[in-house]
Amino acid sequence: MPAQTFIAASAAEAVAQIRAQLGPEAVVLNVRQLPAAGLSRLWQKPHIEVTATVPEPPPAESDQLGDLRREIAALRELVVQPARSVAPSPAREESPPDFSFEPVPDASGWRIGAVLQRLGLLPLHAQRVVERLQLLHGEAPPSPFSDELAFAREVLAQLWNAPALTPAQEARPFHVFVGPPGVGKTTALCKWLTQSVLLEGRPARVWRLDGQTANTAESLSVHGEILGVPVERAWDAATGEDGATGFVDLPGVEVRDAAALESLRQRLALWPHAQVHLTLNAAYDTQLLLAQARAWSSLPVTDLILTHLDEEPRHGKFWNLVLGTKFALRFLGAGQNVPGDFRPANPDALLASTFAGKSTDSRSFAPAGHRWQTTC
Ligand SMILES: Nc1nc2c(ncn2[C@@H]2O[C@H](COP(=O)(O)OP(=O)(O)OP(=O)(O)O)[C@@H](O)[C@H]2O)c(=O)[nH]1
């Protein structure tokens, strides 16, 4: 569906318009403040302009089978190229395929282990998948590689760690974003905030707090103003009692900085029912991501948010976080613009992008050519 533009005096009014015209499936593509024209700007509050659309409906069951077939075909195309290139065409000689491996069986006899490693899983985790496959389907692999692939997808989906919230965390959502400096915490907060206010129509409140260092995210205050959400600069428990969804933005902390980490720990102790989102840059090297997840696991982290998916084509590596940490993947964000691309993580979407090389499930992407305008 083509994007539609809504002009409203407040976020609540925009929500009502979007809901009435596009229904609950709407996706917000862009938000910006419209300055009032002429003298009226003296007494009139600026309006907001929201661009929204409804993504394509999910494919029917039979299409999903078709998707799987296409993924297998694409994968086969990639992995059998070297075998076919025995007598390469001149063009191929000039630019050899950069994805040059064959799904050769490892010691277990299964081929999928090598493929998973090529897609970004560490050997340890690829091995774990193969062992589980052998447990479920027998020592020897099925003859068609497509069956191995389909079984492996099932196993990965079973190993998915779904976010588990306590009743108190569910009752009064209060989101705190923590993580190393510059990974995209404030941007992720702005994206989530926009969805919460404009799509769910929930009242929200933001705290942009200083830590050991000052929180210089002025753009967060501007974004709050556009959405009509108060952005406090100091914590006051009383303002947290109004039932609004809370969002807390904090400066990044280097885990090596013991004093800053301890100060953060003490602050988190003030919010026992907070959902603490460890935010990491997905484009970092796998070992670094795992080291960061381990280092932060001494804090009461609820789940993980990965940012910068637009800069990381190999989504298979995210399975190392699923299989190698105690954290559930909660949200995946791509791009620096707000509201941009920010969606709940789930095994189906990650499997699709792992095996098809797509950045994420294309159904939820904005229409081609659309450009976001706000940054946070
Ligand atoms: N390409 C890309 N850039 C991003 C993404 N998320 C954030 N950025 C950019 O990364 C930079 C840092 O983003 P912030 O949201 O300020 O990061 P932060 O973690 O809040 O930073 P500190 O508060 O300083 O620790 C900014 O230039 C963002 O525009 C993303 O998903 N993709």
Ligand SMILES: [Mg+2]
């Ligand atoms: Mg920040």
